[in-house]
Amino acid sequence: MAVDRPRLPEASLAGWEETETTESRPFDARVVSVHAHTAVYDDTRLREQIADATGVDGQWRFFVAARLALEPRTAPSGPLTRLVADRAHAGFADRLAERGLTDVRERDTTTRQVDGCEARVGRFTAVYDAGPVSVRTTARVAVRPDGDSYLLAGGAYPATVRDGDPDTARAVGSLLDSDRFDTEQRELVATVE
Numbered sequence: 001m002a003v004d005r006p007r008l009p010e011a012s013l014a015g016w017e018e019t020e021t022t023e024s025r026p027f028d029a030r031v032v033s034v035h036a037h038t039a040v041y042d043d044t045r046l047r048e049q050i051a052d053a054t055g056v057d058g059q060w061r062f063f064v065a066a067r068l069a070l071e072p073r074t075a076p077s078g079p080l081t082r083l084v085a086d087r088a089h090a091g092f093a094d095r096l097a098e099r100g101l102t103d104v105r106e107r108d109t110t111t112r113q114v115d116g117c118e119a120r121v122g123r124f125t126a127v128y129d130a131g132p133v134s135v136r137t138t139a140r141v142a143v144r145p146d147g148d149s150y151l152l153a154g155g156a157y158p159a160t161v162r163d164g165d166p167d168t169a170r171a172v173g174s175l176l177d178s179d180r181f182d183t184e185q186r187e188l189v190a191t192v193e
Contacts, residue, residue: 003037038066063155076145085120101126119144133164157181
């Protein structure tokens, strides 16, 4: 089943590089199958800043956007939205682990208005080990109806240095701005269409 690619305004992606795009069938429920078209973006500015300051390279901050289509085509409903969001949140936690994050924990799930639609938002914490330093990471994923499909948007960013080599930890810590990262993540989530 072909699924339209999620769209983000070009201006929102300044400093981000698309690193992956996939089409997949992330899960099958008894009544529907979910097909996804997913794009993943890496914050190249932060990556380069940390590499220049420390020599350590890694995917410190990323953003993901996906369109989820149901087969058979089914109009979103409250119960269906909960099912899709719950499965998408579990899949997102798995993807965090696949990207090398450890101690992934879903902290809470809330319902929020995102771009005029009610979205189910999951907030996660994790640890990213980048060799000589590890950081506490905050991740968030939102799932909301969009016509006869769903949009998934979210990502992860380094919040604070956890431990590591003192000089590297200081250098990395000086480049982290979790408040700004959080604000930018929320803005990106709202721009996905």
